[in-house]
Amino acid sequence: MRIAFICPRYGIDAAGGAAIHIEWLAERLKEANFSVEILTTCARDHFGWENYYPPGKEEINSITVRRFKVDERNTITFLKIQNRIIAKEKVSYEDQLTWAKESVNSSSMYSYIERNCGDYDYFIFIPYMFGTTINGSKVCPEKSLLIPTLHDEVYAYLEIFKDMFQRFRGIMFSTPPERELGKKLYNLSERKIAIVALGFDERKDASAERFRRRYDIKDDFCLYAGRREGGKNTPLLINYFNMYKRYNRNKLKLVLIGSGDVAISGDSQDIIDLGYVSIEDKYAAHASATFLCQPSVNESLSITIMESWLAGVPVLVNASCAVTQFHCQKSNGGLYFDTYFEFEECINFFLNNPDARLKMGINGKKYVKENYSWEKVIERFKNALEKF
Amino acid sequence: MEETFEIKDTDINVEELMEEIRANIEKKKREGILSSEKLAEAEKLKIGDTPEHADFTRHYIKTAEVLCNIDIEHYKFGIPPFLNRPILGHIVLAVKEFIRRFLRFHTRGVFNQQIDFNRHIVQLVKGLYDRIVELEKEISILKRKERQ
Structure with missing residues (x-):
């Protein structure tokens, strides 16, 4: 054919x-x-x-x-x-x-x-x-x-x-x-x-330890992976994260990987912008993240959340995106936010419940393997x- | 995937978790645990209200760049549907074209000056916008260094 x-x-x-x-x-x-x-x-x-x-x-x-x-x-x-x-x-x-x-x-x-x-x-x-x-x-x-x-x-x-x-x-x-x-x-x-x-194929060679050593990241971190632009809601994530850090005293970091120009506003030293990284480092970043945040509402599938789940890491998505919210509900592998307060509560749920976080990551992985x-x-x- | 394979988990039910999270937020609001300052700040950051749509700004700058380069000498005016009539339409169009050509002799200088001005303004806005982005980056790096 x-x-x-x-x-x-x-x-x-x-x-x-x-x-x-x-x-x-x-x-x-x-x-x-x-x-x-x-x-x-x-x-x-x-x-x-x-x-x-x-x-x-x-x-x-x-x-x-x-x-x-x-x-x-x-x-x-x-x-x-x-x-x-x-x-x-x-x-x-x-x-x-x-x-x-x-x-x-x-x-x-x-x-x-x-x-x-x-x-x-x-x-x-x-x-x-x-x-x-x-x-x-x-x-x-x-x-x-x-x-x-x-x-x-x-x-x-x-x-x-x-x-x-x-x-x-x-x-x-x-x-x-x-x-x-x-x-x-x-x-x-x-x-x-x-x-x-x-x-999607599982990457078994992704080394979380190597990634953390290479970029000197010791704390829990929220990963953003993909093009950084308004259409993908990257500025919203940065604004929310800056506000989160003002009201929550913890060591959580936001790590950004991918191309595109988005000004990192605010005075937070907790945002680590790695820019464009190699494919190996991208998978390693997924494997070492505490959770991934996908704030975009313009998704018809969302490759990045599939990659996160294959690495066994749960996701936090925008409730205004029917597709990513659907994935979270069907997989039991992620949470979704509609307001700043939901964003904050979801992050604190991930940080305070490591067992649940782990289970959600496993659920997500099963979901990708069964469906994709x-x-x-x-x-x-x-x-x-x-x-x- | 005519229908999606769902992952059932007896311990984790995301929809119930979200209900709990939302109920918890409402409870905090009712009990006044959330400060008015925090509520006001969150209100400003509503989804869809973020002003930093850098790509939109770029899009409009690009649009302005294209629009300011308009070729007024050969600009094609749209023909309204009522002028598509066989005889009267042709006459009206010919008269309009004559008036335009007659006026062009007098307006050319003014238009060219305006076009030149528009080009400079667009270049200036573009340059200032690029400089703002650069400065924001520099400020962010400096602030991080200062804290470290």
Whole structure:
């Protein structure tokens, strides 16, 4: 079976949630004897979508990647409409189409799909909100599937997405709350939806002691792992943690790992910003944390909480995120906060109840293994294709 | 995963734990254990109210950068639907185009000056914002060093 994944950017130094999703899934599908290719643009970053990589074919980790040039865009028109969408103003259907047209698109990619539609069994688009998905899925809709990575955000409510979701032959969600949101917004029939998600492997080589020695961290710590930005609610976590330290006299630290600029405000000496760390150190950080905090509300799966649970560490998540709260309730592996006071009480529960903390970590680990092993993900993927 | 495999634990039930935590907070509020200062501070930090959305600030700076580079000479005006009529629409559009060209001769200098000013202002805001981020980082490092 020949499958092409389509995403707006892809490459070793063009990381993004969607790129990671298809990188992991494509490699595992290849091992399961699927013929997998990736169709993407020459863009590296999602700010200007400028052509950076040369167009053509290349191999990345043994997967064929075909790059196509990004079409010229009218950035002014795009930003004007985008600002109105963000401000939740009424945006006409015509303007929504213009916004999609001035988003990232590649006519040469669409021509390739049209010319080679018969050579592929499926075209799988990811994520839902870019031009490559909105317009690319019009070319060969009978073979087009979608991995939406859908969040409850302003863009999801645009009318153009109602039409787009209906157009796909099948949609692969990552979690039940994401599927419910999709059903609610786009009136999807059961026949064309399934849950597939991603798989996670346990890292047995992660050394908590080595991590603590290397970074000279002796005390309990709350770990934040991921991109540091407003959209991920990192400033909220820093503000809450600063307030927590003003009212609680203990040695708890907040350790941040990941890329992105977020000013660390406050005068707390208890925030340790390690910046971008190696993969080994990331897993070691998970293994040595007291608990992980994931404050983001824009999650369709949340890789970082799965990694924390695989390390046997419980999590604290934002109650406003249906997906991460769902994971905590179904796994009995984490707590969730809606206000500062809940944040404080949850942390103190973790610190004062080490046995419960340990059990929650074990529960989380079981949950990931039962629901997100690669074996099960590939099985679900095959079942989804049969269903569609 | 048509349905999620749940982890049942006789000792840990997260939903019950959260109910206990929430009840405990309400009790503390009722009994006045939480100081008014702390309540006011927490109120300011409500989820969704945090002003430090650095990426949004960057987004708006980028928008301003693009918008201030507008090409007024070749700017395409939108055509209102009522001017799509076959004869009258063409006449009105031709008159409007003539007036615009006539006025352009007089307004070009003013517009160019305004565009130039806008560009400088945007560069200034961008530079100041970058400097604020740098200074916040430096202050944070210095404060940590001071305490150590």
